[in-house]
Amino acid sequence: MPNTSTLDGFVQRMRLHSHVSDSDEAAILALPFLVIARDQFAAIMREGDETEFCFVVLSGMAERHRLDQNGGKQILAFYIAGDPLNLDHLFLDLADDDLRSVRATRLAAIRRGDLIALMAARRGVSEAALRIFAVDSSVSREWTVNVGQRDAETRIAHLLCELQVRGGNARGSERPWVVSQYNIAEATGLTPVHVNRTLKAMQRRGLLASGRSGISVGDWGRLEEVGGFDRRYLHLRANAD
């Protein structure tokens, strides 16, 4: 279990994709940061804001979304403990998306300049951070495929598989998801009504199970199959150390 008062989870996230040396780890843990607490559905950053901080989830969950002209809202990413929210802001001066908490959440706010300086000083940190950035862009493209090419059940199954695997439940534990059906709708480009109907149908067929604290995996193998889920796009290392 990562220490949720430090950047330990950030290092663990890096280790999903990269080798991180002990000295690089120590340097990351020595980064100064502010702890930011947010209630459910609270803004972290807004489109157009100046990019001063990079955020890392300490506990809870956050999302990135973009609004379009017609009032539509598309969630573009979910961030769980250890995930950086906005590495892109290391290279851009203005935010192009909104960042929001999905539930009560604590974040580490690292000064952009501090992280840039550390990356300039330490090649290993730079590579690990940029690899996360590259992986996140791969995940983002998978979401485009999800909403562009797949029907409702497939979209939902795929999203739920991703959340399980990223959450460390490699084969789909019974641990329930903590996203609402509204969140699923906003992430998959469906209406909440249709998400509900589809989830119900998936429960009836045993793909999903309903516990008291939310929906959980019913049959992981079939869920992966239905979702067309192939975790290669997550670029997980074979042997995390």
Added chain:
Amino acid sequence: MPNTSTLDGFVQRMRLHSHVSDSDEAAILALPFLVIARDQFAAIMREGDETEFCFVVLSGMAERHRLDQNGGKQILAFYIAGDPLNLDHLFLDLADDDLRSVRATRLAAIRRGDLIALMAARRGVSEAALRIFAVDSSVSREWTVNVGQRDAETRIAHLLCELQVRGGNARGSERPWVVSQYNIAEATGLTPVHVNRTLKAMQRRGLLASGRSGISVGDWGRLEEVGGFDRRYLHLRANAD
């Protein structure tokens, strides 16, 4: 007009987002590269390939796509002259998407190690390249919004606006698009049949005009409006120098 035998276009692309010094420009132009020629619809890289080269479009057009289980194909990006195709491959060892030419295309293939070395040696080059990477990921997210939230006409209008602006036709010249209706369908998550019907309807209303060499802008202002197009996500500098 960029010199299509050199990396001049790549520097120009950088200058859409960043200031590039003369010495950085000279260093980029001095990078060794191979020229790769491809006919229409020819593979440049495949998912699973090892990442040895970074490609830059010298002339023509390329795309990135991903296939899903059900045979669906989602185009995730179009690349025009000056655009790097795969900066993500600087940080990953295996390709997660397919890269293909959209028509007859010439590419510069730069050894990954050469570009990494230049970026390590020159902060300005590193910043300019990473900023392109960040902008491309913003564009990618806009595509997710496009297929997730907008109806057929809006999606198509938005895509066409983006191609006009990125192609340097700031206010929508009469220069026709060079993508086929199939390409538009694959990029917008629609069927070619429906793309065709929608394009026809847009022509009837004067949004688009049909010349002999393809479809072109009819009414740029209304096209932007219909597409809900706001170019901020492209992160273009106010004054390109």
Added chain:
DNA sequence: CGGGGCCTTGAGGCAATTCAAATTATGTGG
């Protein structure tokens, strides 16, 4: 015990798909 999220269900409508085929461009070899 009452209010506000969130989930659930029903009925009807429509945007986009599927399947099928005709027409128009594009290109190529004789």
Added chain:
DNA sequence: CCACATAATTTGAATTGCCTCAAGGCCCCG
């Protein structure tokens, strides 16, 4: 430069997956 092959666009008819609108039920929490 024409004949033929191939690709790209166009049109029609029928179907459907998902949306819209509307209302009711559950459960947590003050």
